[in-house]
Amino acid sequence: MSNTRNLKRPEVLAPAGTLEKLKVAIQYGADAVYIGGDAYGLRSRAGNFSFEEMAEGVEFAKKYGAQVYVAANMVTHEGNEEGAGDFFRKLRDIGIRAVIVSDPALISICAQEAPGLPIHLSTQASATNFETLEFWKELGLERVVLAREVSMEELAEIRKNTDIEIEAFVHGAMCISYSGRCVLSNYMSHRDANRGGCSQSCRWKYDLFDMPYGEERRSITGEVPEEFSMSAVDMSMIEHLPDIIENGVDSLKIEGRMKSIHYVSTVANVYKKGVDAYLESPEAFEEIKPALVDELWKVAQRELATGFYYGAPTEEQQLFGARRKIPQYKFVGEVVDFDQATMTATVRQRNVIKVGDQIEFYGPGFRHFTTFVENLRNEDGELIDRAPNPMELLTMTVPQVVEPGDMIRRHGEGLINLYQKDGTSKTVRA
Structure with missing residues (x-):
């Protein structure tokens, strides 16, 4: 170009x-x-x-x-x-x-x-x-x-x-620390972040305490929405x-x-x-x-x-409270071969695939198309409704040409938590 x-x-x-x-x-x-x-x-x-x-x-x-x-x-x-x-x-x-x-x-x-x-x-x-x-x-x-x-x-x-x-x-x-130079992991888990061992202690869940002078400390978990303090x-x-x-x-x-x-x-x-x-x-x-x-x-x-x-x-660039956006796709496989005569893709499975799933094929050059799983067969050529075993070789018919190396996602995973300005959240199904 x-x-x-x-x-x-x-x-x-x-x-x-x-x-x-x-x-x-x-x-x-x-x-x-x-x-x-x-x-x-x-x-x-x-x-x-x-x-x-x-x-x-x-x-x-x-x-x-x-x-x-x-x-x-x-x-x-x-x-x-x-x-x-x-x-x-x-x-x-x-x-x-x-x-x-x-x-x-x-x-x-x-x-x-x-x-x-x-x-x-x-x-x-x-x-x-x-x-x-x-x-x-x-x-x-x-x-x-x-x-x-x-x-x-x-x-x-x-x-x-x-x-x-x-x-x-x-x-x-x-990284929460300046240019990634951090010793938090050293103290929390005895793993040196500056020598390859970071345990990402900043992303752990931390309790919060009320500690009045001269009194016993009291956990205030549940009283505030924070569960992460440094992420x-x-x-x-x-x-x-x-x-x-x-x-x-x-x-x-x-x-x-x-x-x-x-x-x-x-x-x-x-x-x-x-x-x-x-x-x-x-x-x-x-x-x-x-x-x-x-x-x-x-x-x-x-x-x-x-x-x-x-x-x-600002605080808007920290993770706290309800997630404001969650990806709704899951990686389920990659194309290893394609027979154009029968429009059949051979797929190496990475996650569960079921007949009727809405899936998206994508490849280099920003190529995409969406279809549904049809004519799903196992390595023995037997028709199956569901393939639960990772790394199994499967075949399926597809409506468009795909290429070895193309990837496959499944749409519609889980729930979306929508963060509200008042600090509350509502949940909708994907």
């Missing part, structure tokens, strides 16, 4: 917690993915990659012209840096495009012991002004991931005053992509290495389509924007806001 206004096309950067997610993200439009290795990262519970898996991921990405980055953004204590030089050299030799680092010790080791491997500064380093970006540029870094606390006004000023590549978060979970909503900048693109951001970062392939495929698909539309014209973007927003609400996530881009978050 031609860009008649000569705007720079930003990279859509998606998370990939496993090799499967890496492939899905790239197939669904990601220009690059970021992964974690077996060491030096901040997601110890994600499906981190072995060197062999990294090599396979790099080869897969090359077929699509995509890039693979590795996050090595932990804060090192004495001894943690041992072996880092060999680690970075292996990443370079495998063909990893760049490594994302926050600790100056690891940056120095990488620069000295793995020359030729580009370094990107992690958001953990809290870069919030152009002087900071210039400092890291002079030290040889190629790109800076901005702190999530940077406003749109500050972003514009930064871009005017430095030519180093800028990466900015546009979608996903927001932030997620970020979504899909409606504000024009501001991000016009201010020269080089890479649009999506959070979520521990998210599902349903989430990764959907969000990568949406942001790729949004970028394409805006580069075509502002009118094309405005026309498709409602569909992009609707699509994002088909995956499980928290409520959405714009983070710090347009002012400091």
